[in-house]
Amino acid sequence: MQIVHTLAQLRQALSAYRHPAVVPTMGNLHDGHLALVRAAQPLGDITLATIFVNRLQFGPHEDFERYPRTLEADCAQLEAAGCDLVFAPSEAEFYPEPQTYKVQPPAALADILEGQFRPGFFVGVCTVVLKLLACTQARSAVFGKKDYQQLLLIRHMVRQFALPVDIVGIATHRSADGLALSSRNGYLNPAQRAQAAELSRALHGVADALRAGNTDYAALESQALQSLRTSGWAPDYVSVRRQTDLQAPAPQDPMVVLAAARLGETRLIDNVEV
Numbered sequence: 001m002q003i004v005h006t007l008a009q010l011r012q013a014l015s016a017y018r019h020p021a022v023v024p025t026m027g028n029l030h031d032g033h034l035a036l037v038r039a040a041q042p043l044g045d046i047t048l049a050t051i052f053v054n055r056l057q058f059g060p061h062e063d064f065e066r067y068p069r070t071l072e073a074d075c076a077q078l079e080a081a082g083c084d085l086v087f088a089p090s091e092a093e094f095y096p097e098p099q100t101y102k103v104q105p106p107a108a109l110a111d112i113l114e115g116q117f118r119p120g121f122f123v124g125v126c127t128v129v130l131k132l133l134a135c136t137q138a139r140s141a142v143f144g145k146k147d148y149q150q151l152l153l154i155r156h157m158v159r160q161f162a163l164p165v166d167i168v169g170i171a172t173h174r175s176a177d178g179l180a181l182s183s184r185n186g187y188l189n190p191a192q193r194a195q196a197a198e199l200s201r202a203l204h205g206v207a208d209a210l211r212a213g214n215t216d217y218a219a220l221e222s223q224a225l226q227s228l229r230t231s232g233w234a235p236d237y238v239s240v241r242r243q244t245d246l247q248a249p250a251p252q253d254p255m256v257v258l259a260a261a262r263l264g265e266t267r268l269i270d271n272v273e274v
Helices: 007-014 031-043 071-080 121-136 148-160 183-187 190-195 198-211 217-230
Strands: 002-004 020-025 046-051 085-087 140-144 166-170 234-242 255-263 266-273
Touching (some): 002 007, 007 121, 020 031, 031 071, 031 140, 031 166, 046 071, 046 121, 148 166, 148 255, 198 217, 198 234, 217 234, 217 255
Parallel strands (some): 020 046, 020 140, 046 085
């Protein structure tokens, strides 16, 4: 496996390939990331992972500085998973001048749910993904469905810019107790980790009620929020939405239940498709 840190090195490494398949990450990898790498392998003639902690998507009081940088361990895991190439630029290499050109996603999709609680987050996400797709010349890019809203926004962005890349979504990987794998799970202390699967259980409870025909979405959301609060969580939202655009669903629509909540100082997100 080759590791490169500059755009010049990346272009040289990719010069012999026509169909790169890329997995964009911020590092601090776990089994969910490695599953994305394995899913990418049959999609291209080289499998590439990017590791870059993107300042643009962190708010002023979020965890950019303390986000774990674990490049050596990440590369060892990627090599074991069959990755061919890692692009791990420094901030100075990736943003050699202030990134004043940015992608402004539509408010109807970007300013709800995560966007409501993390203003500007999806501007940073879409901007860095567009730049990474340009740098890697990817023909396939693989993302996890845990970041459901992010995946929809990236798909919409790629379609509107007519980018020649297929965006592939992979099901959320979970621990045995149902907790969605996330780099931020490492912030949880042992007691919090034991409690963390309650978020997944709350979502599955709403999903089961929807499958049983309950259409009182507001009541289901309220019950789930109250259950989490009673258990010591500080939820931002539990919301039943339409899968295609995250707007309010009709009973016949394919739905997704999404949630974000803090357990101590750690903010977790999850979703369940219905």
